[in-house]
Amino acid sequence: MLEKIEGMIPPVITPLKEDESIDEEGLRIVVDFLVDHGVYGLFALGSASEFAYMDLLERIQIIKIIQDQLKSRVPLLMGVSDTSLKNSLKLIKEGLEIGVDGFVATVPQYFLLDNRQIKTYFTDIKKHCNDKPLFAYDVSEVVPTTAKLSPKLIIELLDNKIIHGMKYSGVLWEDYAKLVLEGVSDRDSIKFFAGSEIITRKIYEAGFQFDGGIYSGLNLFPRLYVDTFKAITLKDESLISKCLPLFLNSGGLIGAMGSAGTQSVMKETLKAIGLPISAKVRSPLPPLKKRVHKKINNLIEKLSKEGYLDKYE
Numbered sequence: 686m687l688e689k690i691e692g693m694i695p696p697v698i699t700p701l702k703e704d705e706s707i708d709e710e711g712l713r714i715v716v717d718f719l720v721d722h723g724v725y726g727l728f729a730l731g732s733a734s735e736f737a738y739m740d741l742l743e744r745i746q747i748i749k750i751i752q753d754q755l756k757s758r759v760p761l762l763m764g765v766s767d768t769s770l771k772n773s774l775k776l777i778k779e780g781l782e783i784g785v786d787g788f789v790a791t792v793p794q795y796f797l798l799d800n801r802q803i804k805t806y807f808t809d810i811k812k813h814c815n816d817k818p819l820f821a822y823d824v825s826e827v828v829p830t831t832a833k834l835s836p837k838l839i840i841e842l843l844d845n846k847i848i849h850g851m852k853y854s855g856v857l858w859e860d861y862a863k864l865v866l867e868g869v870s871d872r873d874s875i876k877f878f879a880g881s882e883i884i885t886r887k888i889y890e891a892g893f894q895f896d897g898g899i900y901s902g903l904n905l906f907p908r909l910y911v912d913t914f915k916a917i918t919l920k921d922e923s924l925i926s927k928c929l930p931l932f933l934n935s936g937g938l939i940g941a942m943g944s945a946g947t948q949s950v951m952k953e954t955l956k957a958i959g960l961p962i963s964a965k966v967r968s969p970l971p972p973l974k975k976r977v978h979k980k981i982n983n984l985i986e987k988l989s990k991e992g993y994l995d996k997y998e
Contacts, residue, residue: 687818687849690760690787690876691896692725695903696733698951698963699747707743709750711962716754716996718960722907722995725897725914727751727790730764730776732807732824732854733901735948738967741772745779752783753808761785766822769795770809779811787818789852792825797832804838804847811847818849826855827944836864843875850876852899858887862901866893882936886929889917901947902935905954909935909993931991938984941977949973954981959997 697719700711719727728745729751730736739747743965755761758807763785765776777788783789790810792803811819821842825833834851842848843865853862862877862884869875872894879885879898888895895917913932915923938954939947952964953973964973988994 687787687876690726690818690850692811693723693897693903693907693914694726694728694762694878695724695758696728696731696898696899696901697721697751697947698955699734699736699739699903699967700952701965701967703733703963703965705967706963707746707750711960712750713745713754714960715955716751718903718995718997719814719907720755720758724758724759724903724907725911726762726786726905727755728762728764728899730766731736731789731822731899731950732827732944733904733951734764734773735967735970736764738970741775744776745783747782748780749858758798762787762789762820764789764822765807765810766791766793768795768811770806771772773810774813777810781815781817785817787820787849788814789820789822791822791828792832794828794831796828798834799993800835800838803834804831807842807847815973819847820878821848821851822854823851824854824858824880836861836868838846839865840868843869845872850878850896851882852878852880854880856881856883858884862887864893868879882933885913885917886933889929891924897970900953901937901939903934904951905958906931906988906993908994908995909988912993920980928993929990931988934984934987938980939979941980942974945972946974946977949975950981953978955997957981957985958995961997 700708764779823834911930
């Protein structure tokens with residue numbers, strides 16, 4: 686299964702009703718919207734899903750809905766991050782029963798663990814994944830209460846097959862991503878997923894192997910992101926020159942309200958392109974700021990002119 690987990694994989698949002706309960710119909714619509722526009726897989730229960738403000742039963746409900754709607758059309762990765770290892774293991778058990786294709790975990794938040802403690806944590810997680818691949822997710826640059834997965838530790842986890850790859854959501858190239866990509870002993874055996882558009886550009890400019898990305902913007906403009914992946918992997922300079930600036934503009938929109946506002950930006954944008962979902966986010970996340978509406982409309986207009994607006998009709 687590991688070889689099939691590549692390319693553009695959106696971290697799926699969680700549509701909510703006005704009372705903040707999960708909108709099952711809306712979630713099913715989002716799944717079909719993404720798959721129908723060519724994504725390579727789905728990642729559920731990442732930061733974009735608002736998982737940090739949901740209980741275990743809600744997270745399991747989300748996975749069941751997505752897997753039922755997905756019907757194995759593309760691989761499904763399940764986030765199992767939690768402040769409690771016990772909760773993470775419960776999620777893994779449920780994920781195995783549901784039939785997900787791999788797991789993704791961050792360093793537990795709150796206390797800043799050291800490298801020895803982090804290695805033990807991922808080793809414990811791996812023991813319970815059976816034959817499913819495990820990916821580490823470094824989110825420390827946007828969640829300051831999370832200890833950073835140092836390049837040295839990531840390389841050690843990769844070389845010892847404790848993890849099969851990582852998602853890096855930061856923007857540090859020389860001090861982080863480049864060190865990991867150069868440092869692993871068998872680059873072909875691991876997957877490095879970019880979590881920011883900036884790092885993707887650096888990977889392309891440096892000529893490194895590009896396994897794919899997990900970006901919030903993939904929820905909004907999947908064809909653009911898929912074509913960007915194809916252009917970089919095929920070294921199609923004409924398509925790169927068309928896609929990459931739009932791809933970077935999309936990343937700029939997602940970051941318009943900082944990490945806590947990402948979910949509001951995504952949901953308001955999806956509403957603007959026609960998806961029948963609410964823009965409601967789980968408290969205490971903030972609603973969209975008025976100034977961002979103009980940014981959304983401007984990018985929608987730009988992508989429409991370039992033929993990359995995925996309208997829902």
